[in-house]
Amino acid sequence: MNYNEVVAYIEERNKMGSVLGLQNIINLLGRLGNPEKKIPAFHIAGTNGKGSIMAYVETVLIRAGLKVGRYISPTIYEYRERWQINKEYISAEECSSIMTDVINETNKMDEENAGSPTSFEIETAAAFHYFAKNKCDVILIECGMGGRLDATNVFGSTPIDVIASISFDHMQFLGNTLESIANEKLGIVKDGDILVSYPQNEEVEKIIDDFARNTGRTETRTEIRKEARTEKTGKETEKETEKESVEEEKSVSLKKYYKADRSALKVISQDLKGSAFYYKGDNYSISLVGSVQIMNAITAIEAINAFNQIAKSYGLKKIDRETVIEGLKDTKWDGRFTVLGEKPLFIADGAHNEEAWIRLAADINKYFTNRKLIFIIGVLKDKEYDKMLNLLTKYMYHAITITSSSIRALDGKYLAELINERGVSAEFIGSEEEAVDKAESLAKEVGDDSVIIACGSLSFIGDIIRIKKEKDNE
Template identity: 35%
Template sequence: MNYEKALEFIHGTRKFGSKLGLDNIRKLLELLDNPHEKLKFIHIAGTNGKGSTTTFISSILTESGYNVGTFTSPYLEVFNERIKINDRNIENNRLSEVTEKVKIKVQMMLDEGYNHPTEFEIVTAIAFVYFLEEKVDMVVLEVGLGGRYDSTNIINNPLISVITSISMDHMDILGDTIEKIAYEKAGIIKENSMVISYPQVEGAKNVLLNVSKEKNSNISFLDFNSIKIDEYNDSGGLFSFSHQGNLYSDLKINLIGKYQIYNASLAIKTLLILNDMKKINISEENIKNGLKNAKWMGRLEIISNNPKVIIDGAHNEEGAKSLVSNIKKIFDYNKLILVMGMLEDKDIDKILSIISPYADSIIATEPRVPRALSSEELVERIEKFNKNVVSEKDIKKAIDLAYKKYNKRDLIVISGSLYLIGEVRGIIKIK
């Protein structure tokens, strides 16, 4: 099996949909000799901030001398981004080799009468096998959807469970209240375990506290009072963080946005708790270097300076609010030109009501995925909030149109879906 055939097999399983539950992944991993039982995990769930928190944790651990696997989703440009060791994508030949092994076990499952695993279950299994074969010291494991029935939740005893900011998203699957969504995220909390959470709204916090109590697990919440923000601008942020009477000062991140300082602080707190528990050994220098070297694409990312272009995968209410507040605080511009492409299963009107009024000009386009909202329908939805909008279905042409509208000191923002952002990165890098 070569790389193209491996991707063909993986993506060919999309027709089996997204089924929440652990029976299939349990059987598949059993046939693969349960690689997950031989690995150590830091498990991360939440609505927003999972990816950047994952990358901050992984980068600090790598700086500390550990061999660190990371598993994230979705990818922006190449599939291999989802499975990394020390920030290096899985190589094409290794992906091919491991996929072949998993494919054989999938056929054995089918022969025994089991359902075909979903794409996410197969990718999860590939990652576990690869990480075990490469002898990683630990895996920073990001949940795909929810937590309780997500295939990553097949793991038994993580070093620590991390829950990032919880907000309204995937309501058709996870529930229509913050409490229901929090309950699904809290599904990663195991018996007698350690949990660290981002500060949550009251409803979500109460759910996390109750589940932790039921599981006899210790939960602590990041305290914003432990963070002192010195500055944040279009080159990143500078801040200090206090823990157990120790002050970690002059902490620099290159990720843009105030919320990234909070995500970095959650990562620091997570690792300092593990350090206190003697599960890992990290130093202040490791923390500083890890934060400085952390990279995460597609979130308030400047991908061009002339013209000034920012991409951001804001695809829910909290993400939209964060995008608007950070643009207003960080960037100085005359006109805001907004390129939007969205998926039809999102809370579209809520997101548009937050972002659209701030734009001087809007171009509606379409991510090239089956769940995409048509650019014509997106125009109709945007017009409720901003009449200065046009449709351009083709993403490259939509970018060209934004460039034509651009004048010196304007700002182009491209947002709405991570699938859109991934394609935009490729197009603008080629330009």
């Protein structure tokens, strides 16, 4: 298959929706020789901040001279962004080759009635196949959703499990309480793993602390396979289709538990160029903007501390503190309160759920008090967009709404109506290009007090960043 045929195949496979369960991916990986067992991994779960923590860890590992594979979803620029080695996208040619291998095995499974892997399961298997084939030293694997039944949760054991910030999202699949969501995320932890946790809120921190303390326990559970399908309206629905395993016994004993420690942190400075802070005896600086990025950075520091505990057993060298300091300083991660321009000031942020919107509102309060904020907004219909609007409309001078290309996108016209109902001037614009043009034109009229903020979903932030860069390079 050539690259275009691969992409077309995946687009067709996307119509299956997503299925929570591990049997298909385990079967598929077995047919590929179990590449997931060949490389030490960081497995990262959580609601927000997974990508940022991964970016910090990745930059440090690469600076230490390691060959690092990274698998992420969703992407913000293009399809091949999912699979990277030392920050280089997989080539179209190798993507075709790797995916053809996986698709051939998928088709055999279909023919043999041995399961029907979803597009995400195929892409996940391709990641392990690609990284093993290229003999990566370490891999970074981001959970797609949840953890326990996520297609990435296929390791017999994972050297390092990282739990990023946990809050409410995907409740239709993960549960309606923080306890149920946290337990789903903690489902990635296997016997003998090292666990690293972000500085959580009090309730979630207690859940994770209790989990870490109660190691050695045996629990019995019944896993229920849930299937999410996308209807023509773009709305995801769920139904119970089968019991995947009955009363599975799971014994968990952690090797070690690392927790990012707020009490050991002292923030020195914060502005739109980044932050400086002191943590456990060392001074650090980061270029990623926002208070949350400091918390993500100290989580990454603890993840590197965890890596140093097991490096020798994999024939790898420990990473010295100077490499960590320089790696954090060099880390870039687009679409997270990213400054795209200064005249007018233009911010792109992929905030897509309540916790992220609360943090965005806090950063707006910190950096843009009494400024006139022009928003470019697009959201997905399965998100709690009413909460977003309740949090953010009080800061809006004017809103420009769009409908992103995602099949799950909320109609931008309806979004504009909701904003107007909250007493804010809003208008729907048909494309991201026109939205950027309109926002910059309005900012010029408003003057130096104006700030443009694009937010609401990662589904269109990549396009906004690309369009802005192209305009500035004209």
